[in-house]
Amino acid sequence: MQTIDALKAHRSIRKYKNQKVEEQLLNSILEAGCRASTTGNMQVYSIIATTAEKIKAELAPAHFNQPGVLQAPVILTFCADFNRFNKWCKQRKAEPGYDNFLSFMTAAIDALLVAQNVCIAAEAKGLGICYYGTTTYNAQKIIDVLKLPKGVVPITTVTLGYADEQPELTDRLPLEAVIHHDTYKDYSPEDIDRIYQEKENNPKYQNFVKENNKETLAQVFTDVRYKKSDNEHFSNELMKVLKNQGFL
Amino acid sequence: MQTIDALKAHRSIRKYKNQKVEEQLLNSILEAGCRASTTGNMQVYSIIATTAEKIKAELAPAHFNQPGVLQAPVILTFCADFNRFNKWCKQRKAEPGYDNFLSFMTAAIDALLVAQNVCIAAEAKGLGICYYGTTTYNAQKIIDVLKLPKGVVPITTVTLGYADEQPELTDRLPLEAVIHHDTYKDYSPEDIDRIYQEKENNPKYQNFVKENNKETLAQVFTDVRYKKSDNEHFSNELMKVLKNQGFL
Numbered sequence: 001m002q003t004i005d006a007l008k009a010h011r012s013i014r015k016y017k018n019q020k021v022e023e024q025l026l027n028s029i030l031e032a033g034c035r036a037s038t039t040g041n042m043q044v045y046s047i048i049a050t051t052a053e054k055i056k057a058e059l060a061p062a063h064f065n066q067p068g069v070l071q072a073p074v075i076l077t078f079c080a081d082f083n084r085f086n087k088w089c090k091q092r093k094a095e096p097g098y099d100n101f102l103s104f105m106t107a108a109i110d111a112l113l114v115a116q117n118v119c120i121a122a123e124a125k126g127l128g129i130c131y132y133g134t135t136t137y138n139a140q141k142i143i144d145v146l147k148l149p150k151g152v153v154p155i156t157t158v159t160l161g162y163a164d165e166q167p168e169l170t171d172r173l174p175l176e177a178v179i180h181h182d183t184y185k186d187y188s189p190e191d192i193d194r195i196y197q198e199k200e201n202n203p204k205y206q207n208f209v210k211e212n213n214k215e216t217l218a219q220v221f222t223d224v225r226y227k228k229s230d231n232e233h234f235s236n237e238l239m240k241v242l243k244n245q246g247f248l
Numbered sequence: 249m250q251t252i253d254a255l256k257a258h259r260s261i262r263k264y265k266n267q268k269v270e271e272q273l274l275n276s277i278l279e280a281g282c283r284a285s286t287t288g289n290m291q292v293y294s295i296i297a298t299t300a301e302k303i304k305a306e307l308a309p310a311h312f313n314q315p316g317v318l319q320a321p322v323i324l325t326f327c328a329d330f331n332r333f334n335k336w337c338k339q340r341k342a343e344p345g346y347d348n349f350l351s352f353m354t355a356a357i358d359a360l361l362v363a364q365n366v367c368i369a370a371e372a373k374g375l376g377i378c379y380y381g382t383t384t385y386n387a388q389k390i391i392d393v394l395k396l397p398k399g400v401v402p403i404t405t406v407t408l409g410y411a412d413e414q415p416e417l418t419d420r421l422p423l424e425a426v427i428h429h430d431t432y433k434d435y436s437p438e439d440i441d442r443i444y445q446e447k448e449n450n451p452k453y454q455n456f457v458k459e460n461n462k463e464t465l466a467q468v469f470t471d472v473r474y475k476k477s478d479n480e481h482f483s484n485e486l487m488k489v490l491k492n493q494g495f496l
Contacts, residue, residue, distance in 0.1 A: 003251045003372035007280040007365060030427055032255040034420055036364065037379045040473055043421055052430045084425065085469075088440050094466035097476020100483040105356075105384050109404060112357055113379075116284065116364035117255060124251035131285045131361075136353050147431045156357060172282055173291055177332065179278055182300045183395045192336050218342035221333075225288055228345020235348040 006123060011169060013128025014068035016161030020051075021073050021127065026160075029125055033118030038110045044103075045111040046081040047118070048146050049074060055145065062141040063134040063157065072159035077135070077142060078115040080107030083151030104153065104247035111155045119158060128163035131156055137234045139241040150246045171199055254371060259417060261376025262316035264409030268299075269321050269375065274408075277373055281366030286358045292351075293359040294329040295366070296394050297322060303393065310389040311382040311405065320407035325383070325390060326363040328355030331399030352401065352495035359403045367406060376411035379404055385482045387489040398494045419447055 001009070030047065038044070050056055051074055059077075063069040082098045089096040097103075119129045135142060135157045142154045177195040187195070199205060205217050212220050222228070242248045249257070278295065286292070298304055299322055307325075311317040330346045337344040345351075367377045383390060383405045390402045425443040435443070444465075447453060453465050460468050470476070490496045 001251075003249075003254055004276070004280045004369055006251055007369055007372075008283050010283050010285070012285060027423065028252070031423055032252045034423065034426060035256050035258045037258070037260060037367075039381045040469070041418055041420075042469070042474075043426060046426055046428060046432065048428045048430070048432060050430050055430045081426075084435055084440070084443070087435050088444055089466040089470055091437060091440050092464035092466035094464055094470040095476070096470055097474070097479050100479050102384060102479050102483040102486055103474075105486065106381060108353075108356070109360055109381070109384075112360035113364045116361045117368075119285075120365075120368055121252055121255055124255075131287075133287045133354060133357070136350060136357075145431070146428075149432065149434050152432065170289055172289075175275065175279055175282065178282060178291060178294055178329075180294060180296045180394075182296070182298050182303045183393070184294065184296060184397065184400065186397050187332055187335055189335075189339060192332070192339050195332070196336055216340035216342060218337040218340035221288070221290070222337055222342040222344055226290075226345070226351075228343070231345050231348050231350045235350040238350055238353065 007120070010123065011128070011167045012130040013161070013163040013165065013167070014066070014130050015163070015165040016068070016072050016128065016159070017164045019073065019162045021160060025125060026074065029118060029121040032121040033114055036114040036117035038113070039106050042085055043110065044080065044082050044085055044107040045114055046079045046084070046152060047114070048077040048079065050077065050146070058145045059142065062138040062145065063132050066132065066134070068130050068159050069132065072161045074160040076118065076158045076160060077146060077154050078111040078156050078158065079148060080104060080111050080153045080155055081151065082107055083149050086151055099246045101242070101248060104242060108153070108155050115156050115158060122160055126162070127160055130159050132159070136238055139238055143241065143245070153241060153245050153247065171202060173199070255368070258371065259376070259415045260378040261409070261411040261413065261415070262314070262378050263411070263413040264316070264320050264376065264407070265412045267321065267410045269408060273373060274322065277366060277369040280369040281362055284362045284365035286361070287354050290333055291358065292328065292330050292333055292355040293362055294327045294332070294400060295362070296325040296327065298325065298394070306393045307390065310386040310393065311380050314380065314382070316378050316407050317380065320409045322408040324366065324406045324408060325394060325402050326359040326404050326406065327396060328352060328359050328401045328403055329399065330355055331397050334399055347494050349490070349496060352490060356401070356403050363404050363406060370408055374410070375408055378407050380407070384486055387486055391489065391493070401489060401493050401495065419450060421447070
């Protein structure tokens with residue numbers, strides 16, 4: 001398949017066949033993935049590839065025991081990592097200055113670009129993937145399970161395996177909703193109505209609103225899926241993690 | 249070219265032909281790019297596609313006037329964006345709770361996954377790209393030039409155009425350096441020596457050390473390229489930006 005068509009065909013896979021991913025295949029995917037751009041060619045990231053059932057079971061609660069995490073043959077945890085670079089500096093008479101928020105963001109950016117590159121490599125090799133945003137919610141639990149040292153923070157998690165489902169392509173906002181030309185053009189109330197119309201008319205989401213006893217789809221997000229109180233709680237936890245791991 | 253081979257052939261392109269990128273081509277790249285995974289399908293990002301010479305010239309100082317930024321036909325600024333989603337919520341009797349650090353990270357993750365997807369789509373269509381990490385250094389300048397409202401923070405910048413150079417493939421650390429199996433295996437002094445050996449023996453980097461009058465390559469990073477004092481200064485600036493844009 002052409003690369004562009006492959007990108008357009010992306011689906012998140014949450015159900016996997018009971019089939020291992022060969023080590024050689026996994027390595028070729030990771031090798032290609034690690035060609036992603038990286039700040040100053042520092043590669044300030046690490047990828048934890050977890051296949052041991054015991055460790056996977058320990059990771060699952062950090063991802064709220066979502067079935068895909070329990071079932072996938074491989075869990076990849078992508079981490080911002082200045083630990084390796086700092087160790088190199090200290091061993092080479094150089095004093096690292098990366099215990100700050102900017103450096104955390106630099107390393108997080110590196111980790112995310114390599115994550116998406118790995119995902120595309122995996123899909124090109126016939127595997128399915130799914131991202132788990134729960135990583136930033138429960139970073140401390142993941143740090144404990146994966147034994148991440150100071151200087152390392154988990155940023156995102158990807159499950160990997162052979163797909164055992166063929167989900168529908170999910171909707172996206174029209175391109176005009178997310179693209180701005182030259183500078184940002186803020187949205188008028190009419191813009192918002194137009195941009196979200198297709199999503200709001202989608203029977204899947206209309207059922208979603210009914211099932212949750214809400215009046216609007218937006219309320220499903222604010223009152224059920226991504227609540228202010230949860231966001232504030234997990235923000236505090238994440239800030240504590242940045243402090244503990246030496247980035248604040 | 250096969251997708252895997254394309255990923256392996258990635259080079260950052262900093263010199264572009266004086267040739268426009270057709271609007272239709274750019275849209276097809278962005279359309280494919282926006283199929284990237286996104287948290288809860290919220291698409292909490294925006295992409296500012298800048299082609300106007302005047303605005304590009306205003307953006308350049310934020311990227312320390314690096315020639316690639318001045319010369320590229322298209323500058324893409326990838327932003328964490330909760331502004332659109334918040335406006336939708338408020339217009340639909342829903343109270344958004346996304347004025348916090350976790351939500352900033354969620355939106356930044358969205359922005360970075362879509363950025364890498366757009367880059368791969370662009371390369372598949374025969375264009376060259378380069379990332380500019382300067383985006384997080386000078387976010388406030390970029391906010392001013394691109395008129396980004398509250399709820400929007402620039403995360404990374406990509407230049408796009410037809411390559412007018414064929415740079416060598418850059419080195420990467422051996423795969424064992426960045427991959428950990430099951431849990432994190434911390435690095436011994438011998439590990440660090442082995443992992444960085446090839447890089448340190450590379451004549452390109454050895455010249456780099458000489459030119460900068462340093463004793464080790466690591467010192468070029470800590471004393472010249474990514475200095476503690478700069479990192480601390482830009483960390484404070486970035487924190488101010490998160491506060492001003494409503495995420496802290």
